[in-house]
Amino acid sequence: MSRARSRQELDDLEKSLSQHENRLLQMNNSHQTMQRRFLELSELKHVLRETSDFFQEVTNRPTTDWCPLELPQIEIFDAAD
Secondary structure, eight states: OHHHHHHHHHHHHHHHHHHHHHHHHHHHHHHHHHHHHHHHHHHHHHHHHHHHHHHHHHHHSOHHHHOOSOOOOOOOOOTTO
């Protein structure tokens, strides 16, 4: 009887080990995915900061700095004239 019990215990341990191994593989995959997403989000955050800085600079510049051409003034006439 003890031999059958030992066989059952080994089968249970093997099953448990297999479950833990699968869980560990899932955790490793999740970790890799999270690292990749973190890097992507860090890159996007950098792009947003640079874009914000660019628009801040453009907004603070005098008009003639970023638009060197002077546009002719257009007169608008009423149809009644």
